[in-house]
Amino acid sequence: MKKERKTKKKHCNNSATGFINITNHGYAFVYIKEFKKDIFIPKNKTNKALEGDLVKIRFYNSKGIKMEGEVLKIIKRKTKQFIGILKLNVPHYDKFGRVHSNNLHVDILVPIQKLEKCYHNNKVLVQIISWPKKFKNPLGKIVKVFGASGEYKTEVFSLLEEYGISYKFSPKMENEAKQIFYKEILDINFRRDMRNVNTFTIDPLDAKDFDDALSIRKLSNDTWEIGVHISDVSHYIKEGSLLDKEAYSRATSIYFVGKVIPMLPKILSNDLCSLQPKKDKLSFSYIFNIDSKGKILKNWFGKTIIRSDRKFTYDEVQSIIDQKKGDYYEDIYTLFSFSKILTQNRLKNGSIYIEKVEVRFHLDEKNNPISLYLEKNNDAHHLIEEFMLLTNRKISEFVSLNLDGRLSNKLYIYRVHDEPDYQKIFLIKKIIEPLGYFLDLKNLKTSINHLLKQTRGKPEQNMIENLILRAMSKAKYSIKNIGHYGLSFIHYSHFTSPIRRYSDIIAHRLLYYYLTENTKGKNKNKLNPIEFYERQSQYCSYKERLAIDVEREFLKYMQVKYMKKFIGKEFDGIITGFTDWSVFIDLLLFQTEGMVRLRDIEEDSYILNSNNYSIIGKKKRKIYQIGDKVKVKLVDINMEKKQIILDWIANI
Structure with missing residues (x-):
C-alpha cells in the first residue's frame, strides 16, 4: 500500500507558487488560487521558509487525501527583519543568544560575541543574515535595541517599528514648520470676521490639538446663527511641500494610551493650527441659520478668522447641562437642544446608533496603568458629535449637488460605508436568539437600533455591539460616492479633523477650489487628475486601518499589564x-x-x-x-x- 501511494504521488505531482502561512507548531499552508483548500505543508517540508514568504511548492493531488506539498524554493522573503525578545543563557546554546518572535516558528540565533550591549529579555530588531544547511535555526544580527520587554517606551517604539510608522520629524521639516509659524498672515481681509461672536472649544481634558470650535448668536426670537469652525490647516500646509508630503505619508495621528504620534509637527498641531482660546485663529467654517424647530434656513461655507473665548472640557460642559448654570450656559444649552433634534432626525432617517464604552487608564509618572475606568459618551460628547456630523454632511452635499438638487458631478473625497456582510448578520441572529433577542433582516437598521437599546446596561451589551461592528463593512475614503450605510447619509465626507487626518486636508483643498473657481486671481490651483485623488483616498483608508490596528494592539498591552495585579x-x-x-x-x-x-x-x-x-x-x-x-x-x-x-x- 505504501509503495502504491508513493507511486501515485510521484505521478500526480505539480508545482505552483504562493505565499506561505506557517503555524507556531511549524507546519504550514500555502494558498493557491486554483484550489478551494490551502495546500498543507508538513513540518519537515517547509525548507527554511518563513511566515509570509513567496515560495515555489510541489504538491500531490491524491484522491481521498488532503492536498500535501513541500517547499522547493523561496522566491522572495517577506522580510528579513523581525522584532522579538532576546533570551540569553539558554541551555545547549551557550555560544548564541536566541531571539524569539511571535511572528516566527523558529528562533533566530545571534553569536554571543555580537551581543555586548544587549541584555536578557531586551526587545530587539533582528536581521537574518544566513541560514546554514546544518542549522535548524537562522543566524542573525541585532539592528536595534528598544529596551526591556514590557516597559512602556519599549512597547511604544517597537510597535511603531513593527508597523513601519514614522515618529520623528527631520530637522528640515521642523525648520519648514518654524518658517510657517513665523510667516505673516496676508489674507485676513478676505476672511469673514467672527471674532466678536461667542465661540468656544469642547474637548477631552488631555487634548493638545483643538480642531474645531462652535460659535452661536441669537438673530431673532426664533432664529440663531451657529458656526462650526474647523482649523484651516490647508492654509499653512501647501500641496507638494515637504511637510505636505510627510503629512500624507503619515496620513493620520496615532493615539496611544499616554502618547500621541502626530501627523504634523507639534509647533503646528498643538500651537499654530490649534484653535486655542484668546488668540486669533484661521478657520474654515460652516455657518448656518436655524429656527427653534431645528430647521436649517441658510448655509454659508468659507474661510474665517475666529477668537475662541473659552476652552471647555467635556466634563465641564456636561456639568453645565446637568446643573443648568455656568459659563455660557444659555449658549451651551441652546446648542445641546439643537443637537438633540439633530440626533432624533438622524435616527428617524435610519442611522445606526452604537454607543461604545471606551477603556481608559489613569497612569503614573512612568506611564504604568494604576487604575482602569470605562468612559461612556455623555451629552457633551453627543453635542459635538452631532454638529461635526452635520458639517461633514452639509459640506459634502454642497459640493455634490447643484442648487436644484441634481448631482453636480464635481470631484470630491467621500467617507463611504457599504452595506454589511449579510452572512455575518445572519450569524449574529443565530447567536442572539438563544439569549432572547431577535433581528429582523427585512428591517435591519431599525432592528439593530432596537437590539442595541434592549442590551444597554446588560452583561452581553459589549459582546453584541462588537458582533455588530464586525459584521459591518469598514468605512473608507473614495471619490466614488456610494453613501454611508451606518449613518444613512447619501453624501458624507470627513472635513472636521484636518490636524489629525490627511483626508480632511484633501476635502478642505477641494472645497476651497470650488468656492473660488469663479473668482478672478484667487484660484491659482488646478485640480489633479481623478486617479490622483482616488489613489490618495485608498492610501488614507489603508493608513487609517493600520493606525486602528496599532492603537488596538497597544491598548491590549496596557490591559494585560494592568491585569497582572489581579x-x-x-x-x-x-x-x-x-x-x-x-x-x-x-x-x-x-x-x-x-x-x-x-x-x-x-x-x-x-x-x-x-x-x-x-x-x-x-x-x-x-x-x-x-x-x-x-x-x-x-x-x-x-x-x-x-x-x-x-x-x-x-x-x-
Whole structure:
C-alpha cells in the first residue's frame, strides 16, 4: 500500500507558487488560487521558509487525501527583519543568544560575541543574515535595541517599528514648520470676521490639538446663527511641500494610551493650527441659520478668522447641562437642544446608533496603568458629535449637488460605508436568539437600533455591539460616492479633523477650489487628475486601518499589564468566541478579553461544535455558547503574546 501511494504521488505531482502561512507548531499552508483548500505543508517540508514568504511548492493531488506539498524554493522573503525578545543563557546554546518572535516558528540565533550591549529579555530588531544547511535555526544580527520587554517606551517604539510608522520629524521639516509659524498672515481681509461672536472649544481634558470650535448668536426670537469652525490647516500646509508630503505619508495621528504620534509637527498641531482660546485663529467654517424647530434656513461655507473665548472640557460642559448654570450656559444649552433634534432626525432617517464604552487608564509618572475606568459618551460628547456630523454632511452635499438638487458631478473625497456582510448578520441572529433577542433582516437598521437599546446596561451589551461592528463593512475614503450605510447619509465626507487626518486636508483643498473657481486671481490651483485623488483616498483608508490596528494592539498591552495585579482573583465573564483550542471571555468589570484553554476545563472534555459558536462536552453533552455567563479565575498573563490566561470555575 505504501509503495502504491508513493507511486501515485510521484505521478500526480505539480508545482505552483504562493505565499506561505506557517503555524507556531511549524507546519504550514500555502494558498493557491486554483484550489478551494490551502495546500498543507508538513513540518519537515517547509525548507527554511518563513511566515509570509513567496515560495515555489510541489504538491500531490491524491484522491481521498488532503492536498500535501513541500517547499522547493523561496522566491522572495517577506522580510528579513523581525522584532522579538532576546533570551540569553539558554541551555545547549551557550555560544548564541536566541531571539524569539511571535511572528516566527523558529528562533533566530545571534553569536554571543555580537551581543555586548544587549541584555536578557531586551526587545530587539533582528536581521537574518544566513541560514546554514546544518542549522535548524537562522543566524542573525541585532539592528536595534528598544529596551526591556514590557516597559512602556519599549512597547511604544517597537510597535511603531513593527508597523513601519514614522515618529520623528527631520530637522528640515521642523525648520519648514518654524518658517510657517513665523510667516505673516496676508489674507485676513478676505476672511469673514467672527471674532466678536461667542465661540468656544469642547474637548477631552488631555487634548493638545483643538480642531474645531462652535460659535452661536441669537438673530431673532426664533432664529440663531451657529458656526462650526474647523482649523484651516490647508492654509499653512501647501500641496507638494515637504511637510505636505510627510503629512500624507503619515496620513493620520496615532493615539496611544499616554502618547500621541502626530501627523504634523507639534509647533503646528498643538500651537499654530490649534484653535486655542484668546488668540486669533484661521478657520474654515460652516455657518448656518436655524429656527427653534431645528430647521436649517441658510448655509454659508468659507474661510474665517475666529477668537475662541473659552476652552471647555467635556466634563465641564456636561456639568453645565446637568446643573443648568455656568459659563455660557444659555449658549451651551441652546446648542445641546439643537443637537438633540439633530440626533432624533438622524435616527428617524435610519442611522445606526452604537454607543461604545471606551477603556481608559489613569497612569503614573512612568506611564504604568494604576487604575482602569470605562468612559461612556455623555451629552457633551453627543453635542459635538452631532454638529461635526452635520458639517461633514452639509459640506459634502454642497459640493455634490447643484442648487436644484441634481448631482453636480464635481470631484470630491467621500467617507463611504457599504452595506454589511449579510452572512455575518445572519450569524449574529443565530447567536442572539438563544439569549432572547431577535433581528429582523427585512428591517435591519431599525432592528439593530432596537437590539442595541434592549442590551444597554446588560452583561452581553459589549459582546453584541462588537458582533455588530464586525459584521459591518469598514468605512473608507473614495471619490466614488456610494453613501454611508451606518449613518444613512447619501453624501458624507470627513472635513472636521484636518490636524489629525490627511483626508480632511484633501476635502478642505477641494472645497476651497470650488468656492473660488469663479473668482478672478484667487484660484491659482488646478485640480489633479481623478486617479490622483482616488489613489490618495485608498492610501488614507489603508493608513487609517493600520493606525486602528496599532492603537488596538497597544491598548491590549496596557490591559494585560494592568491585569497582572489581579492574578489569583475571580471574575464574572461572558463567552465571546471559540477556537478549536480555546474559549474567549469578556471580563465584564474591565471589558477586557481573556482566554481559557479547552484542555484546562476540568468538568468535561469539550470540543468545538461544527457551527463554531458553541462547545459541547464529550461525556455529559453539556453545551456552552456565545453569550453564556461564566465565572473564571485569572491564573496568568503573557506579556509577549498580550494574552490573559483564565481558569474555568463555573457557569453563572
